[in-house]
Amino acid sequence: MTYTELSRAELEELREKLSKEYRAYCESGLSLDLSRGKPAADQLDLSNALLSISSEIDYQSRGGMDCRNYGDTYGLPEMRGFFSSLTGIPAENIIVGGNSSLSMMYDTLSRAMLFGVADSPRPWCREEKLRFLCPAPGYDRHFGVTETLGFELITVPMTESGPDMDEVERLVASDASIKGIWCVPKYSNPTGITYSDETVRRLASMKCAAPDFRIMWDNAYFVHEIYGEGDFLLDIFEEAKRAGNENRVFYFTSTSKITFPGAGVAMMAASDQNLAQIKPLIAAQTIGPDKLNQLRHLAFLRDADGVRAQMKKQAECIRPKFDLLLETLDLELRSCGIADWSEPNGGYFVSLDLLDGCASRVYQYAKAAGVTLTGAGATFPYGKDPCDKNLRLAPTYPSLADLASAVKVLITVIKLVSVEKLLEA
Ligand SMILES: Cc1ncc(COP(=O)(O)O)c(C=O)c1O
Structure with a gap:
């Protein structure tokens, strides 16, 4: 009863x-x-070898770079290759950052505020009104990033197959102040659902009033299966390319919950045009990430099978x-x-x-x-x-x-x- x-x-x-x-x-x-x-x-004990591996590895990258020194601003080629084999995204479209994908997300949106993104008529901070779609229940830190940067947060209900796409399409079609949407497409935080093929296709192809609309595709749990073979997630870049919206996607992930949170390796990926706009701005911000940690992770995890x-x-x-x-x-x-x-x-x-x-x-x-x-x-x-x-x-x-x-x-x-x-x- x-x-x-x-x-x-x-x-x-x-x-x-x-x-x-x-x-x-x-x-x-x-x-x-x-x-x-x-x-x-x-x-965490599963990754303790990372703590002693430094003395065992050569500090040279495969290309002969001395990883103790500055250089390779966008990450070691072999680390970009490693993430490429895990995500299916071409290595040229991947930037390896520091220890946190969340800070890469914050930086990405801060840059958009200051400089705009590849298709922006002006920096986002010059827009009269800024809004961001927040599928909920969702990840509080995502919402915190956009709230801190001054966006009005618009709640979109989560369903079993991802954000309510009828609502998302309705909102983005008519409101140019909506600049983007937060997405945790696989084993979503907190609902645990994985976006359906239809949801991915609709996000990739929907008509947006803002010419510079961006999907913050936070694939934090991309290899984090617990039961069975794991959920299937459609490749959003493929779908966005097919729809002529390649620039729409900013992709993020990290090894935080593969090895050590806070001491892992993070990455982002984007289209050629997006990277052409972003890379000089990153080069102005940093002389490069921690390549020794990248070497340690490569020596420890080796490849996709190792992960x-x-x-x-x-x-x-x-x-x-x-x-x-x-x-x-x-x-x-x-x-x-x-x-x-x-x-x-x-x-x-x-x-x-x-x-x-x-x-x-x-x-x-x-x-x-x-x-x-x-x-x-x-x-x-x-x-x-x-x-x-x-x-x-x-x-x-x-x-x-x-x-x-x-x-x-x-x-x-x-x-x-x-x-x-x-x-x-
Ligand atoms: C959805 C999601 N994205 C990002 C993060 C943080 O990732 P990182 O450690 O790479 O900054 C978390 C941590 O819980 C998360 O749940």
């Missing part, structure tokens, strides 16, 4: 029982964290945690009719939808019982979930035992808050 089918008396009885359980958790002094989309220590082998090991660490979380949600909440959640094949997150108006209270109650969740609203522009119902669960960082304890508390809290809401209605 679902909670909505219970009588008032039954709900009150349930509230009593759940409150008692909840109070016991509050008194047990837990300190658990489900908020961080970070690898756990056992995952796949590494990601199988990563999945073995992560899978038991996703299994535990998903099985517990299923067992405890499926029949109650008070929550719905994503069941991703990869990535780092499970997106949880509660009854309307419950997310903030669940966050607060969980916090008081010693379980930290990602803030309610964080997955929406300006940190405001209009229905106050979405929470992002990140099961990778705690140990399996801590995760089990945290999920138990969470289940009680969700049930209690839902019962309270139903009684208030």
Whole structure:
């Protein structure tokens, strides 16, 4: 029987029982964290060879460059080749940066503000109004970048197959102040879905009022499979080229969750015309990235097969945690009719939808019982979930035992808050 089918008396009885359980958790002094989309220590251990590999590798690149010195502003050719073999993007269209793809995204949009992009009539900062499409639930840091740079954030609903494309097409067709859209196309943060072929094709070919509209294609989880062979994602560059919109795509990824977050290697890719505009600006900004880290990563990961082998090991660490979380949600909440959640094949997150108006209270109650969740609203522009119902669960960082304890508390809290809401209605 679902909670909505219970009588008032039954709900009150349930509230009593759940409150008692909840109070016991509050008194047990837990300190658990489900908020961080970070690898756990056992995952980081998988890359420890990177810490000692420096003394084993020659510091020369394949082309004979001394990687201890300045040079190769856009990355070592072999590192660009490495990312090319992983992404299918020609090496000439790839720029390897520092340790963070997020900072490459920030830089890309900052440059657009200051100088425009390849098809801009003027720098974006000279436009009267700037807007950016933010599919939500989405990644809070994306929204933060565009908010910081002064864009008005426009929420677009996420569906099972990607952003609601009817809405995206409607908005971009008529509003030239909409300069772009954020996309995490594979194992999306946080819903875990992968964009359908149709979504990729529509994004690549849609008519945009802005001549310099850009897709921020953040493929952060491109090799991050957990279950099965992995989701298929259509090549957006191919589709954009076919539609005559090659310049529309800025592509990003990194090895952050392949090796070490914060000490990995990031890349971006773009069309020839985009790179012709961007490269001199990058050359003015830096004399080059950390090539020794690129050499270390090449020596450690070697090639696409090496990455796949590494990601199988990563999945073995992560899978038991996703299994535990998903099985517990299923067992405890499926029949109650008070929550719905994503069941991703990869990535780092499970997106949880509660009854309307419950997310903030669940966050607060969980916090008081010693379980930290990602803030309610964080997955929406300006940190405001209009229905106050979405929470992002990140099961990778705690140990399996801590995760089990945290999920138990969470289940009680969700049930209690839902019962309270139903009684208030
Ligand atoms: C969608 C997405 N993009 C980018 C990042 C950060 O990537 P990087 O470490 O390369 O800056 C994250 C980190 O969680 C993420 O979830």
